[in-house]
Amino acid sequence: MDTNIDGVYLAGCAQGPKDIPDTVAQAKGAASSAIALLNKGKVKVDPIVAEINEDACSSCHICEALCPYQALVYDEQKHVMTVNQILCKGCGVCPSACPSAAIQLRHYTSIQIDAQLDALLSKRGESREERTVTEKVGV
Ligand code: SF4
Numbered sequence: 860m861d862t863n864i865d866g867v868y869l870a871g872c873a874q875g876p877k878d879i880p881d882t883v884a885q886a887k888g889a890a891s892s893a894i895a896l897l898n899k900g901k902v903k904v905d906p907i908v909a910e911i912n913e914d915a916c917s918s919c920h921i922c923e924a925l926c927p928y929q930a931l932v933y934d935e936q937k938h939v940m941t942v943n944q945i946l947c948k949g950c951g952v953c954p955s956a957c958p959s960a961a962i963q964l965r966h967y968t969s970i971q972i973d974a975q976l977d978a979l980l981s982k983r984g985e986s987r988e989e990r991t992v993t994e995k996v997g998v
């Protein structure tokens with residue numbers, strides 16, 4: 860019944876061939892899930908979503924074809940890709956696929972990932988520059 864898009868549910872032949880009892884059971888389940896969502900009143904969304912640097916986007920559409928959640932929408936007037944931040948699940952596919960490096964994942968930017976790797980690989984808190992010197996000297 861659930862789909863990979865929050866709030867969208869499937870039942871019956873929309874999912875595949877099935878008989879009437881199965882269809883009715885699925886429809887009840889889908890309706891219950893929808894009511895449970897509506898009863899919450901507010902829905903929290905994950906803050907880790909893709910962000911696009913419009914100045915760097917070359918309109919190649921590569922990211923749009925790869926997004927498994929259909930969260931990328933091309934703006935025909937501005938001629939840039941945009942992110943529907945409600946649909947985006949922060950999976951990381953589009954930032955790694957963008958040939959123009961126009962997409963960053965909020966809270967997982969290249970600078971932040973570099974800093975995490977630096978911290979992970981450093982000995983006694985030494986910086987990347989210090990580590991390079993140490994490796995060259997062979998200490
Ligand atoms: S892959 Fe990058 S450059 Fe291409 S449309 Fe998407 S954001 Fe723009």
Ligand code: SF4
Pocket residue numbers: 908909925926927928929930931942946947948949950951952953954
């Ligand atoms: S991070 Fe994943 S879900 Fe979000 S827009 Fe990019 S490909 Fe789609």
